[in-house]
Amino acid sequence: MSYRKVLLKSIAILAVLFVIRYLAKQVLLLGFHKTAFTHWPGPCRSVSPVEHGAEDMVLTKNGLAIITSGIDVAYRGDVTDPRISAAPGKLFAFNFNKPEQNATELEFAIGTDSEFSPHGISIWEEGSETRIFVVNHRQDAETIEIFKLIGDIAKPKIEHIKSVQDPLFTSVNDVLATGPSSFYATNDGYLRFTAWRGLERLLSRPWGSVVHYDGSEAKVVVGSTFEYNGMGLSLDGQFVYIARPFTSSIMIYERSSETNDLAFHQEIAIGALPDNIFVHPVTGDLWSGCTAIGYRLLAAFENIDNWAPSLVLRVRPLGTKDRPFEQFKVYDVFSDDGHIMSSSSSAAVVGNGLLIGSVMQKLVYCDMKVDSTLSRDTY
Numbered sequence: 001m002s003y004r005k006v007l008l009k010s011i012a013i014l015a016v017l018f019v020i021r022y023l024a025k026q027v028l029l030l031g032f033h034k035t036a037f038t039h040w041p042g043p044c045r046s047v048s049p050v051e052h053g054a055e056d057m058v059l060t061k062n063g064l065a066i067i068t069s070g071i072d073v074a075y076r077g078d079v080t081d082p083r084i085s086a087a088p089g090k091l092f093a094f095n096f097n098k099p100e101q102n103a104t105e106l107e108f109a110i111g112t113d114s115e116f117s118p119h120g121i122s123i124w125e126e127g128s129e130t131r132i133f134v135v136n137h138r139q140d141a142e143t144i145e146i147f148k149l150i151g152d153i154a155k156p157k158i159e160h161i162k163s164v165q166d167p168l169f170t171s172v173n174d175v176l177a178t179g180p181s182s183f184y185a186t187n188d189g190y191l192r193f194t195a196w197r198g199l200e201r202l203l204s205r206p207w208g209s210v211v212h213y214d215g216s217e218a219k220v221v222v223g224s225t226f227e228y229n230g231m232g233l234s235l236d237g238q239f240v241y242i243a244r245p246f247t248s249s250i251m252i253y254e255r256s257s258e259t260n261d262l263a264f265h266q267e268i269a270i271g272a273l274p275d276n277i278f279v280h281p282v283t284g285d286l287w288s289g290c291t292a293i294g295y296r297l298l299a300a301f302e303n304i305d306n307w308a309p310s311l312v313l314r315v316r317p318l319g320t321k322d323r324p325f326e327q328f329k330v331y332d333v334f335s336d337d338g339h340i341m342s343s344s345s346s347a348a349v350v351g352n353g354l355l356i357g358s359v360m361q362k363l364v365y366c367d368m369k370v371d372s373t374l375s376r377d378t379y
């Protein structure tokens with residue numbers, strides 16, 4: 001064989017190997033090989049009147065969950081079922097002290113401009129003041145809406161304070177408050193326009209970022225990321241946890257409390273696609289609403305009647321104070337084939353109560369047989 005032929009043959013073999021590698025990665029990511037099982041931690045039921053998603057949620061110290069509902073990410077090309085885009089953006093409250101009650105819708109106005117398509121949510125509590133931060137996908141911009149939570153737990157109310165907008169907010173997924181008007185935000189990508197965003201994702205372009213806004217200016221604290229999603233803050237404020245569904249892992253960054261810069265600390269593989277992260281206020285464990293099977297979620301985006309199996313994981317650190325996740329254990333707390341809970345994305349926990357939210361379907365409450373504050377190896 002001539003030199004030229006050997007070269008061409010080598011290139012062809014490399015190209016084939018490259019395609020096989022790409023396809024294998026996609027098959028693993030989308031979970032074509034996976035089966036959905038159902039396993040509940042106790043009796044579970046859906047919470048009325050939430051029907052069109054509870055993508056993310058936060059919890060106040062006194063046990064009130066605030067929930068974002070009615071996400072519309074059609075502009076990214078994620079969603080094609082028109083029923084998903086038609087659902088209005090809302091905020092709901094759920095009281096863990098009275099879990100038998102329904103969720104209640106919170107009424108508010110964000111200035112004269114009522115565009116509201118909520119995504120990630122965060123909370124800042126200091127003294128008697130509680131602030132709620134919500135990612136809002138407006139038609140022409142990505143904003144963070146800051147609200148004040150008022151009224152008592154039986155009749156919660158919220159009041160809009162301000163909208164924050166910055167050129168560094170390119171395609172915001174989640175927000176994490178670091179003060180009454182400062183926060184981190186994850187950009188899960190760069191381009192907003194559907195077709196180009198699809199291409200950005202298909203080619204795995206690392207055009208996302210994590211930014212910090214200090215109350216007047218935004219700066220990039222982690223650059224060149226790909227599809228970073230929900231965030232959580234460790235109880236001591238030292239670490240920021242970021243869900244990275246496309247690698248089935250959680251990224252851990254060490255945070256400078258002065259500059260809010262983030263330094264890479266560790267990446268932990270959890271074996272499922274995490275969406276949002278809830279840091280348990282007592283134990284510091286990470287509870288994550290996950291996508292159980294990737295391709296089933298894509299099928300649900302196309303037609304909401306295709307159930308997407310759900311999974312809630314609890315990731316328990318077993319390491320030292322400085323390296324808490326040096327060792328860890330992952331518990332499957334809740335899994336469902338999609339009947340009661342389709343497209344799970346978020347969770348919040350108080351004692352035996354587990355609240356689970358979904359991208360575009362229901363809100364579910366489970367009365368767990370085990371108290372989540374116990375550190376016993378029980379799940």
Ligand SMILES: *[C@@H]1O[C@H](CO)[C@@H](O)[C@H](O)[C@H]1NC(C)=O
Nearest residue numbers: 047048049050100101102103
């Ligand atoms: C919750 O709402 C449903 C209808 O949406 C109603 O039938 C039910 O009585 C309510 N439950 C409570 C405890 O208020």
